[in-house]
Amino acid sequence: MTLTVIGSYVSPYVRKVLACMNLKDLDYEVDPITPFFGNEQFERLSPLRRIPVLIDGDFSVSDSSAICAYLDEAYGGHGLFPADAKDRARARWFEEYADTRLGDLFIWGLFYQKVVRPAVWGEPGDRARIDKTLNQDIPAALDYLENELPAEGFLFGEIGVADISIATFFRNGAYANFSVDAVRWPRTKAFVERTLAHPCIASLLPFEDVQRSTDIKGRRQALLNAGARLTVETMAMREARKGYMRL
Numbered sequence: 731m732t733l734t735v736i737g738s739y740v741s742p743y744v745r746k747v748l749a750c751m752n753l754k755d756l757d758y759e760v761d762p763i764t765p766f767f768g769n770e771q772f773e774r775l776s777p778l779r780r781i782p783v784l785i786d787g788d789f790s791v792s793d794s795s796a797i798c799a800y801l802d803e804a805y806g807g808h809g810l811f812p813a814d815a816k817d818r819a820r821a822r823w824f825e826e827y828a829d830t831r832l833g834d835l836f837i838w839g840l841f842y843q844k845v846v847r848p849a850v851w852g853e854p855g856d857r858a859r860i861d862k863t864l865n866q867d868i869p870a871a872l873d874y875l876e877n878e879l880p881a882e883g884f885l886f887g888e889i890g891v892a893d894i895s896i897a898t899f900f901r902n903g904a905y906a907n908f909s910v911d912a913v914r915w916p917r918t919k920a921f922v923e924r925t926l927a928h929p930c931i932a933s934l935l936p937f938e939d940v941q942r943s944t945d946i947k948g949r950r951q952a953l954l955n956a957g958a959r960l961t962v963e964t965m966a967m968r969e970a971r972k973g974y975m976r977l
């Protein structure tokens with residue numbers, strides 16, 4: 731049975747789930763919608779109108795952490811969490827830190843302001859928020875990560891959900907023209923590059939490039955041409971609608 735993931739390839743949370751599915755060698759199809767364009771069916775599956783959503787037969791669940799934990803428990807293959815209880819707890823902490831704090835900074839502080847607001851809502855981003863994010867909040871987060879991340883390899887030996895959860899936000903950071911200063915945060919810079927270069931994430935890049943460079947009319951065909959496996963039906967509608975959180 732093929733699994734289905736609802737959500738755009740450009741979302742860091744969708745990328746996290748797809749990278750974990752790639753690691754586990756799972757078959758899946760994607761309905762690459764932007765959350766703001768999700769229809770009623772999407773909202774029934776995702777009450778917060780957020781992506782990603784996973785559909786597995788007659789079961790569905792939203793939230794990248796819930797999805798990754800489910801996939802790890804329901805399917806074999808590469809384990810997403812370390813074996814030791816304390817390591818597992820730390821892995822969950824890094825996942826939470828990334829989803830919440832790095833999400834706040836890289837998505838809501840940068841990507842949403844610089845890319846989504848002009849493109850989806852036709853309004854400029856909040857300049858003061860962008861400046862505070864770049865000058866205060868991201869440097870503090872990077873100071874923290876610099877002390878936690880390994881100089882080589884991944885957080886708990888093999889690559890897992892903790893590494894992926896952190897690295898995924900830096901790709902959206904790059905889409906908003908952010909890059910890590912290698913002099914100030916050399917470990918973080920190398921860790922992010924190493925993780926994003928892993929085939930489980932690197933293989934998603936061509937689809938992200940298409941998603942970013944095509945408009946809604948040509949996107950589906952361009953994604954198929956690039957080799958993406960897409961659902962036949964989509965949960966997208968024409969009109970954008972704001973979600974329930976933060977906006």
Ligand SMILES: N[C@@H](CCC(=O)N[C@@H](CS)C(=O)NCC(=O)O)C(=O)O
Binds near residue numbers: 765780781973974976
């Ligand atoms: N905690 C959620 C966060 C998901 C999330 O915020 N996704 C963004 C897209 S990158 C979204 O759907 N935003 C729409 C909104 O919040 O209205 C997860 O881990 O899946």
